[in-house]
Amino acid sequence: NAGVTQTPKFRVLKTGQSMTLLCAQDMNHEYMYWYRQDPGMGLRLIHYSVGEGTTAKGEVPDGYNVSRLKKQNFLLGLESAAPSQTSVYFCASSNAGSGANVLTFGAGSRLTVL
Amino acid sequence: GNSVTQMEGPVTLSEEAFLTINCTYTATGYPSLFWYVQYPGEGLQLLLKATKADDKGSNKGFEATYRKETTSFHLEKGSVQVSDSAVYFCALTSSNFNKFYFGSGTKLNVKP
Numbered sequence: 323n324a325g326v327t328q329t330p331k332f333r334v335l336k337t338g339q340s341m342t343l344l345c346a347q348d349m350n351h352e353y354m355y356w357y358r359q360d361p362g363m364g365l366r367l368i369h370y371s372v373g374e375g376t377t378a379k380g381e382v383p384d385g386y387n388v389s390r391l392k393k394q395n396f397l398l399g400l401e402s403a404a405p406s407q408t409s410v411y412f413c414a415s416s417n418a419g420s421g422a423n424v425l426t427f428g429a430g431s432r433l434t435v436l
Numbered sequence: 437g438n439s440v441t442q443m444e445g446p447v448t449l450s451e452e453a454f455l456t457i458n459c460t461y462t463a464t465g466y467p468s469l470f471w472y473v474q475y476p477g478e479g480l481q482l483l484l485k486a487t488k489a490d491d492k493g494s495n496k497g498f499e500a501t502y503r504k505e506t507t508s509f510h511l512e513k514g515s516v517q518v519s520d521s522a523v524y525f526c527a528l529t530s531s532n533f534n535k536f537y538f539g540s541g542t543k544l545n546v547k548p
């Protein structure tokens with residue numbers, strides 16, 4: 323099983339450009355998440371989804387949009403990239419129902435905005 | 437609200453030294469607690485977990501005990517190896533929606 327796959331792994335954008343990060347999971351997980359990781363700040367939740375067709379805001383949602391049209395995919399979009407969005411982005415997924423759920427992470431996508 | 441505080445790094449140890457990484461939390465309800473590890477260039481992986489007070493999670497020689505009275509979940513290992521060099525994250529889940537809250541991470545460097 324591939325687990326959680328993120329594409330692309332690296333991307334460089336100019337300020338104002340748009341792009342979409344794709345996350346795909348093959349574990350039939352209900353919940354999916356997008357985090358960003360910045361030095362000294364750990365992981366911060368951008369958006370999450372508790373099921374196909376649903377999305378919700380996390381801690382730092384501004385400047386990002388998401389969609390969950392299919393259960394296995396969770397897309398993160400940047401409509402107009404800014405240098406402050408330079409970061410490493412991680413997608414994760416988990417099962418629903420139990421309070422002891424475990425997150426499975428992708429390998430990360432490093433985004434640089436010039 | 438929910439939050440996790442862990443000791444700042446980096447922590448540098450010699451091989452076979454004893455490791456402690458402190459983690460304290462603030463939570464409503466009855467959270468589950470986790471330690472995740474991130475090796476260079478990779479995503480986070482679950483290291484161990486504990487779901488209720490006084491539970492001890494353990495894996496690969498690492499241990500952590502869920503202490504409700506001190507709201508702590510400190511990570512320990514008796515003898516570290518060079519291969520343990522990584523960033524360690526303490527985390528908790530809220531009691532609803534399975535939202536996870538992460539600490540800022542502690543980088544561990546183990547020298548031969």
